Amino acid sequence: MVLIRHRLQQHLKLPLPELEISECSTLCTFLPKPMSDTTIQGVGDFMDLEKLCVLGRGNYGIVYKVRHGQTLAIYALKIIKQDTNEAYVSHEAEILNCIDSPFVVKCHGVFEPRAGEKAILMEYMDAGTLDGIFRANGPFSEASLAHISYQVLNGLKYLHEHNIVHLDIKPSNLLVSKDMKVKIADFGVSKIVHGIVSRAATNYHNMCEGTRAYMSPERLDSHTFGSGCVYAGDVWSLGVTLLELHVGHFPFFPAGKKPTNWMELVLVICFGESPSFPKEASEEFRSFIKCCLEKEPSKRWTVSQLLSHPYVCLGEKLGK
Known part of the structure; x- marks a missing residue:
């Protein structure tokens, strides 16, 4: 076990390296075009969304349960912190906006409420x-x-x-x-x-x-x-x-x-x-x-x- 620990200390970097995401700029060429967007879903204005409660908190932001004022439809809204790495913000938003599978959470739109801040509107999973x-x-x-x-x-x-x-x-x-x-x-x-x-x-x-x-x-x-x-x-x-x-x-x-x-x-x-x-x-x-x-x-x-x-x-x- 001592030898294993020594070998790990030699080959594992501490702390773990940051994820490089610069390669993702051409992401959507790998994926099908999404079947829906904010226009089709009827949510065209971020200000039409009413926060109801917090669903969860993470290292990069907060997820809210929100209601659309006109349609009364319920969504999940992930607001990513302003000080989060810009590449990270663009990365997740771009992936979600290009994915379309019944087994993957659906993205209904991406907003920019304030400069440097992203808000990702997703389907609400009620359980x-x-x-x-x-x-x-x-x-x-x-x-x-x-x-x-x-x-x-x-x-x-x-x-x-x-x-x-x-x-x-x-x-x-x-x-x-x-x-x-x-x-x-x-x-x-x-x-x-x-x-x-x-x-x-x-x-x-x-x-x-x-x-x-x-x-x-x-x-x-x-x-x-x-x-x-x-x-x-x-x-x-x-x-x-x-x-x-x-x-x-x-x-x-x-x-x-x-x-x-x-x-x-x-x-x-x-x-x-x-x-x-x-x-x-x-x-x-x-x-x-x-x-x-x-x-x-x-x-x-x-x-x-x-x-x-x-x-x-x-x-x-x-x-x-």
């Missing part, structure tokens, strides 16, 4: 986030998670097919409606993969923004685990998310324990034992999570492979 539901109601059943898995994997399939790696899949970034539709949100640290994978791998060390607890081994230690499978990190994050929602705590540590520092987190994720399952866990669920949490990214199942897994097929049937 909140998976994290909020978990905190209110406790762990999810395998059947519920199968239905969630099917939806999130379809969202990731869309993103990956359009050269987007999300890089921050976690319970609080998965929005839910009251009829249990689940959509991927928050593209602030997402990255566009240009050209062939080898080119993307060259810049993989720039993909270190995000939530470290959900990062895959290759994102935390690319020297040991390689950097060629750029989309595999989203699959790992999904596996951690689902297992956490089922067992009721972060799965790489016992219940009630948290890492004392980020190096301990890296050691456990990269070189520790695989998380354990509840005794009553089904073979299908165990198999699915193991396919997601394969430490070697080249052996980890892809999104397309996971969509054909028996556990996910159960989730597809539940959604019909």
